[in-house]
Structures are given as C-alpha cells and as structure tokens.
Amino acid sequence: MRTLSKLAFAAVLIGLAAPAFAQGANNASITVEQPYARATPAGAKTGAVYMTIDNKSGTADRLTGVSSDVADTLQIHEMKVVNNVMQMREISGGLPIPAGGSVVLKPGSYHVMLIGLKKPLTAGDKFPLTLTFAKAGTISVTVPVQAMGANNMGATPDTGSMGGMGGMGNNNSSGGMGKMEMK
C-alpha cells in the first residue's frame, strides 16, 4: 500500500511537472537575441526595433504580434530597396520562423516598426517589448536604444566600407551619438 501511494504520489508529481516542462521547452524553443533600437531624430513619430529570432525546435513558428508601451502601434514590417525605390510592407499573418532556423530583423530588411512614438528614442535608453509567437507564446525582452546609425554589427566607423553587412550607417553600435556633432 505504501509503495502504491508512493507511486501514486510520484505519478501526480510527474503529472504536475509535465506541463511545466512542456512550457519550459516551449519558451526555450524560441530565443530572441541582441534586440536593439536606433535613436530617432527629433520629433520623429516612428522607430524600428531589430533582433535575431532563433527557433531551436523542430516545428515552424510565427511571430504574430509585438507590443510595447513606447508607441501607439507596433507592426512587423519588411523593408526592401528595389531599383533604388524603398518599399516597406506590413507582414500580415505573422513572420514565419522556420523550424531549426533563425530570422534576422535588421536595417534594410525586417523590423518591428514603432508607430506613434510617445517620446523620441534616445541612445542609452531601454524599453520593454513583448513578442507573441503562435506556438511559443509570449517572450519579453528589454530593448537598448543605440546610436542613430547603429547596426549592431560592430562595423568600423568612417571606413566607407559597408563590409557586406547591409551596412546601414557606419557608426559602431557602441559609438554613441558623440561620434558626430549633431546640431
């Protein structure tokens, strides 16, 4: 009897633990790395957040929504320049994150667009951002604000070389606004 009750107790424990493990696995399946935003020009009503989203699970997922209290509306956008024409489109239905793959949100490509900024983003600031995935649920991250031309790629300033990184501005991410005299 005692063995049986022990077994039952163990079963209950496992039963309780299983969803917790599943939850943990789910959250661990998607990781958000190196989120950052760029400082915005004075009075600008929009900004952009970049990051790398890794999917370590065997199933595809989708980034379906983003929220933060720094702006009225957040949208997932794709930006591209075709024949020197800049095009920006909202991604409807969510951004696919392939199984075992990763998606990089970076300048000149995918970004989370902040629309209706409540105040300008200033280099050195941080703000919370919550990402919602179709399968993995929600993941909250803290987004540091870097210099206006930051690309988080460690590009050397003033080399003139874009280094094949899609180099949207050559300021080093740690360079700060002080690199250039802003008036």
Added chain:
Amino acid sequence: MRARQWILAAFAGLLGFAAVALCIVYAMSFRGGVHGVAPVASIGGPFTLVDDTGATVTEKTLAGKPYAMYFGYTFCPDVCPTTLLDLSRWIQKLGPDADKLNYVFVTVDPERDTVQTMHAYLSSFDKHIRGYTGTPAQIAQIAKAYRVYYKKVPTDDGGYTMDHSAIIYLMGPDNNFVTVIPYQEADASAIAKLKNLAALTPTS
C-alpha cells in the same frame, strides 16, 4: 585579285557589324542609366515649395550653387534617417567644401510633414541640410520634375507608409543634373562625388 576582293568584302562586313553593334550599345545607354532614374536631360525643373523655416523656395533659390537633393519622409524608420545620417557624415568630411553646396531633404509625405515637423526632424542632422515641404500638388510637381517615384501604401491600422526613390540627386549650379548617390553608396565614393560637385561651384 580574287583574294583581295574577298578580304575587302570581309572587311566591309566587319565594319558593318561593328557599326550595328555600336548603334545597339548607344541606344541601350539611353535606355539604361541608373536604375530608378530617368535619362539625364530630363531630371530637374521648376518648383515652388516652402522650407523648414517657412520661407517660400523655388528652383531659383538653389541656382548658383550645386546641390544634393534627397526625397523621403519623417515617418520613415530606416532608410531616411540612415541616408540623412550618411549625408551628415559626408558633409563633415567635406571640410571647407561643405559650404559650396546646398543640401535639401524634400518630403514625399506633405500631409504629415509640416514645416515644424521638418524643422524639428532636421535638427538631428547636419545643420547644412534644409527641409522642403508644400502642398500635395507642389510635391507632385517637384517629384515629376526630378523623376522621383513615390506612392502611398495603406497599412492595416488605417495609416500608411510611403514607397519612394532612395537616391540622392546631385545637381549643378544651373539646376543641371550631374549624377546620383545611390542607396548605400560607400563613404569614399559618395564624398568624392560631393567634392567633384563642389568643384562646379562658380568662383565669383
């Protein structure tokens, strides 16, 4: 004798072939050019707008100095601030030559980019850069003159973004088209183009 005739005929044939090839290359050079940019002669023209201090400006305001002109909008989160930041860095690299040029940021989103918005926005960039806005009809006119593509694209939330040409136009002192700085030009060549443009400034 016969051999010589053959050689002459072959030579004539070659000449003809070369002439045709040249014509094709010549024709293609007119059709091609820079992507997104119309043939040289047709870029630029009259306009009336208002600058970011509220003053009326026309093509005559810019005459006398070469200038760099970029079309964008302040709601643009990525390409426009990056381009204006690039331009700011290049202006600083020009040193004394910087003052030989005018630099203009023209909005393609006049409904949201008021004089005040443009002025505040440009305070984040090099002080040489001026902002131009106007009525939608005035913006349509300058965009047509400079062969700039722009289009309003509605978003799900009822707002909109703008597709637009992401090129800096470099114009001579007589409002004549010189060349362009395409999107993501490397610093060295962009600065070289601006220095060449500064050299066109009439010495008075």
